[in-house]
Amino acid sequence: MDSIKAPITLLRTNQPDGFDCPGCAWPDKEHRSTFQFCENGAKAVTWEATNKRVTPEFFANNTVSSLLKMSDYELEDMGRLTHPLVYDRATDTFRAVEWDAAFARIGEILRGLSPDQAEFYTSGRASNEAAYLYQLFVREYGTNNFPDCSNMCHEPTSVGLPQSIGIGKGTVSLDDFDSCELIIAIGHNPGTNHPRMMGTLHEAARRGVQIFVFNPLRERALERFADPQSWLEMATFGSTKIASTYYQVDGGGDAAALLGIMKALLAMDAEQGGNVLDHQFIKTHTEGFDAFAAGVQATTWPDIEKASGLRQADLEQVAIAYAKSNATIISYGMGITQHNKGTANVRLIADLLLLRGNFGKPGAGICPLRGHSNVQGNRTVGITEKPSDSFLKQLEDVFGFKPPQNHGHDAVQAMQAMIDGTAKALFCLGGNFAVALPDPEQSFPAMAKLDLSVHIGTKLNRTHLLVAKETYVFPCLGRTELDIQASGQQSITVEDSMSMVHASAGKMTPASEQLRSEPAIVAGIANATLPNSKVSWLELIADYDKIRDLIDKTIPGFEAFNERIRTPGGFRLPLPPTERKWITPTGKAMFSVYGGVKEDADVFGAENVLRLITLRSHDQYNTTIYALDDRYRGVFGRRDVLFMNEDDLAACGLEHGDLVDIETMLPGKQLRLEKITAIAYNIAKGSVGAYYPEANVLIPLDYIDKESGTPSYKSVPVRVERSKSR
Numbered sequence: 001m002d003s004i005k006a007p008i009t010l011l012r013t014n015q016p017d018g019f020d021c022p023g024c025a026w027p028d029k030e031h032r033s034t035f036q037f038c039e040n041g042a043k044a045v046t047w048e049a050t051n052k053r054v055t056p057e058f059f060a061n062n063t064v065s066s067l068l069k070m071s072d073y074e075l076e077d078m079g080r081l082t083h084p085l086v087y088d089r090a091t092d093t094f095r096a097v098e099w100d101a102a103f104a105r106i107g108e109i110l111r112g113l114s115p116d117q118a119e120f121y122t123s124g125r126a127s128n129e130a131a132y133l134y135q136l137f138v139r140e141y142g143t144n145n146f147p148d149c150s151n152m153c154h155e156p157t158s159v160g161l162p163q164s165i166g167i168g169k170g171t172v173s174l175d176d177f178d179s180c181e182l183i184i185a186i187g188h189n190p191g192t193n194h195p196r197m198m199g200t201l202h203e204a205a206r207r208g209v210q211i212f213v214f215n216p217l218r219e220r221a222l223e224r225f226a227d228p229q230s231w232l233e234m235a236t237f238g239s240t241k242i243a244s245t246y247y248q249v250d251g252g253g254d255a256a257a258l259l260g261i262m263k264a265l266l267a268m269d270a271e272q273g274g275n276v277l278d279h280q281f282i283k284t285h286t287e288g289f290d291a292f293a294a295g296v297q298a299t300t301w302p303d304i305e306k307a308s309g310l311r312q313a314d315l316e317q318v319a320i321a322y323a324k325s326n327a328t329i330i331s332y333g334m335g336i337t338q339h340n341k342g343t344a345n346v347r348l349i350a351d352l353l354l355l356r357g358n359f360g361k362p363g364a365g366i367c368p369l370r371g372h373s374n375v376q377g378n379r380t381v382g383i384t385e386k387p388s389d390s391f392l393k394q395l396e397d398v399f400g401f402k403p404p405q406n407h408g409h410d411a412v413q414a415m416q417a418m419i420d421g422t423a424k425a426l427f428c429l430g431g432n433f434a435v436a437l438p439d440p441e442q443s444f445p446a447m448a449k450l451d452l453s454v455h456i457g458t459k460l461n462r463t464h465l466l467v468a469k470e471t472y473v474f475p476c477l478g479r480t481e482l483d484i485q486a487s488g489q490q491s492i493t494v495e496d497s498m499s500m501v502h503a504s505a506g507k508m509t510p511a512s513e514q515l516r517s518e519p520a521i522v523a524g525i526a527n528a529t530l531p532n533s534k535v536s537w538l539e540l541i542a543d544y545d546k547i548r549d550l551i552d553k554t555i556p557g558f559e560a561f562n563e564r565i566r567t568p569g570g571f572r573l574p575l576p577p578t579e580r581k582w583i584t585p586t587g588k589a590m591f592s593v594y595g596g597v598k599e600d601a602d603v604f605g606a607e608n609v610l611r612l613i614t615l616r617s618h619d620q621y622n623t624t625i626y627a628l629d630d631r632y633r634g635v636f637g638r639r640d641v642l643f644m645n646e647d648d649l650a651a652c653g654l655e656h657g658d659l660v661d662i663e664t665m666l667p668g669k670q671l672r673l674e675k676i677t678a679i680a681y682n683i684a685k686g687s688v689g690a691y692y693p694e695a696n697v698l699i700p701l702d703y704i705d706k707e708s709g710t711p712s713y714k715s716v717p718v719r720v721e722r723s724k725s726r
């Protein structure tokens with residue numbers, strides 16, 4: 001970004017009249033605090049607002065085959081896309097195409113397919129307005145095939161929490177962090193992925209709130225953190241201790257740890273005459289306690305210790321602190337969800353909170369850390385392969401078409417349909433679908449089998465280059481850019497991790513005159529595909545208030561949307577558990593039975609089998625690599641490393657710095673990653689860590705949490721040996 005624009009643009013991040021940070025989904029207090037941005041938010045903003053451009057001239061001089069040889073980092077580093085592009089097979093290049101001609105051709109192809117042969121992916125940066133139009137178009141076209149990035153991320157939250165508390169979202173607000181007495185942070189790395197949360201944790205730590213961290217890796221920022229917003233600490237190079245205690249749980253050992261804490265609580269409650277659990281809450285608000293308690297009691301301490309890697313005495317300490325706290329928040333991320341029993345893990349967290357009534361009171365609740373800045377909003381406005389009957393009915397009533405009733409494909413199922421050849425078309429509203437998914441050896445070639453692929457993006461990435469018979473790449477406006485339509489300047493809206501909906505308006509001159517907004521591109525394709533549509537697509541684009549009026553009419557919680565969005569800070573969507581209302585089939589919050597203690601007992605028993613955890617570095621945003629450093633973990637200039645515990649290195653006959661080959665140890669799978677440098681690291685014994693997406697070659701596509709369909713990106717059994725290839 002040029003040096004004059006950069007500071008002005010960054011100052012507008014997360015301001016009432018500015019744009020929402022395209023980084024993470026952590027909220028801001030009232031969204032109008034003084035200038036708040038973080039290092040990684042700044043990277044996300046400047047990544048989008050770069051001066052570099054990748055033009056039709058560039059594409060004319062570079063074949064797709066030659067571009068495919070470039071790294072993901074190099075591809076995005078070429079800059080912003082400037083023109084709508086179509087793939088030309090004869091020359092193996094992309095060339096510029098007229099928007100309307102492209103839309104017309106796409107419409108023609110789509111009309112020739114049966115709707116369930118097309119897959120419509122969404123990555124979580126799209127605005128509510130774009131995502132709503134997209135689902136409307138796709139449902140009028142006739143399918144619920146909505147693979148989305150949530151399917152690889154917080155789907156276990158979307159599936160598990162409704163069963164437990166009646167809604168698939170977090171229940172805490174930022175204010176709750178001001179009055180909580182205990183925070184338990186499981187399986188997330190906020191110093192890198194939600195840096196603004198560090199400010200919140202930092203304040204809590206200074207208030208004397210205990211923070212217990214459960215993580216197999218020692219993450220520096222969770223141990224100590226200097227708040228960049230605190231001038232004094234920066235000036236004095238001081239830092240605040242964050243984790244009161246850091247529990248270095250084994251990878252995949254969280255369920256055992258949670259069961260241990262709950263076993264200790266049940267025992268304390270029995271000893272102390274029922275003073276430990278909130279029996280009144282349990283009686284009034286929950287069901288399933290007896291079966292749950294029996295399951296916990298049947299779990300033995302030796303099993304818990306073995307599966308969690310933690311000692312009984314440690315887990316009892318957590319239970320004692322939890323019993324003392326009148327208001328507890330549990331936050332969690334991918335360390336909980338990306339496992340074979342991700343959904344069951346999420347339910348266990350809810351169980352622990354239910355035991356002491358930690359819902360619907362100040363300072364307490366559950367806090368899933370969402371990924372993309374509007375991934376939660378996308379789901380709220382209808383991006384789901386499993387729409388509810390009531391939502392479909394509402395669409396039918398308001399628009400007068402019959403939406404498809406059967407459930408569609410999630411991300412893994414969409415890729416499987418592409419692999420077996422039943423899917424013929426793929427749309428991507430943002431993201432890097434093929435690179436984000438497991439097993440590129442299967443998924444990359446599947447892209448070429450499609451008749452049509454269409455991508456809406458800001459920068460070029462590998463998924464765009466894995467061309468189908470016909471491929472279009474459409475450049476769109478980013479969050480930071482001015483969006484002018486017929487009625488004037490438009491704002492879009494987003495929902496953060498805490499269900500706050502607010503407006504966002506970019507101010508920068510668009511990267512190219514050719515760019516269109518995401519809503520405009522979706523509407524253009526819809527208009528060209530559905531000649532008898534019940535929706536006036538182009539009118540909606542003239543004024544996004546009209547899109548919001550439709551959201552208001554069809555989605556609960558958005559009443560008076562246009563009015564409320566004009567209040568600085570926006571508004572909060574209804575969260576019934578915060579009022580102790582439970583929208584479950586029984587009308588109560590539900591305890592669950594985990595069943596056993598280990599998520600995958602059989603696989604990891606064998607000799608020398610280690611658990612591979614795939615991770616984000618400090619210098620990356622998912623598949624976007626900003627640079628090759630991972631500062632907090634002390635890795636510089638490279639990403640081809642494997643984090644290993646010293647004991648595991650020794651057991652494999654290796655030393656720090658040795659080159660290793662990694663092989664996936666699942667029956668019938670032949671997945672390998674070769675010539676990786678093993679480095680000694682403070683990681684729980686039995687677990688090894690490697691960077692995503694490079695390590696996706698080791699993850700089978702069908703190795704998933706069966707309840708949610710989410711790949712077990714953090715729990716792949718592997719064997720590590722000295723590299724044969726030198």
Ligand SMILES: Nc1nc2c(c(=O)[nH]1)N[C@H]1C(S)=C(S)[C@@H](COP(=O)(O)OP(=O)(O)OC[C@H]3O[C@@H](n4cnc5c(=O)[nH]c(N)nc54)[C@H](O)[C@@H]3O)O[C@H]1N2
Pocket residue numbers: 023024040153186187188189190192193194214215216217219249250251252253254332333334335336369370371372613614615616618620621622714
């Ligand atoms: N800068 C930046 N910000 C981002 C992103 C980014 O890539 N870059 N990505 C965004 C997205 S889409 C998401 S989903 C979030 C992801 O944010 P996080 O949830 O923080 O995701 P990860 O970096 O994958 O790592 C999670 C943490 O889980 C730990 N872990 C791994 N396995 C286990 C386990 O079995 N148990 C426990 N207790 N811990 C475990 C790892 O050591 C790591 O510290 O961040 C969002 N924000």
Ligand SMILES: Nc1nc2c(c(=O)[nH]1)N[C@H]1C(S)=C(S)[C@@H](COP(=O)(O)OP(=O)(O)OC[C@H]3O[C@@H](n4cnc5c(=O)[nH]c(N)nc54)[C@H](O)[C@@H]3O)O[C@H]1N2
Pocket residue numbers: 076123124125126149150152153154334338371372429430431432433436437456457458459460461476477478479518614615616621622623624692693695696699713
């Ligand atoms: N091994 C392993 N794999 C994982 C994970 C893991 O932890 N380990 N994490 C998973 C998770 S949590 C997620 S969420 C997925 C992420 O999967 P995706 O969401 O598909 O991937 P991203 O890397 O976030 O997408 C980056 C691309 O988005 C486009 N883009 C950026 N901004 C915009 C915009 O404003 N509009 C549009 N239209 N496009 C834009 C750019 O073209 C960029 O190349 O990956 C999953 N894959």
Ligand SMILES: [Mo]
Pocket residue numbers: 149152153154370371372
């Ligand atoms: Mo994510």
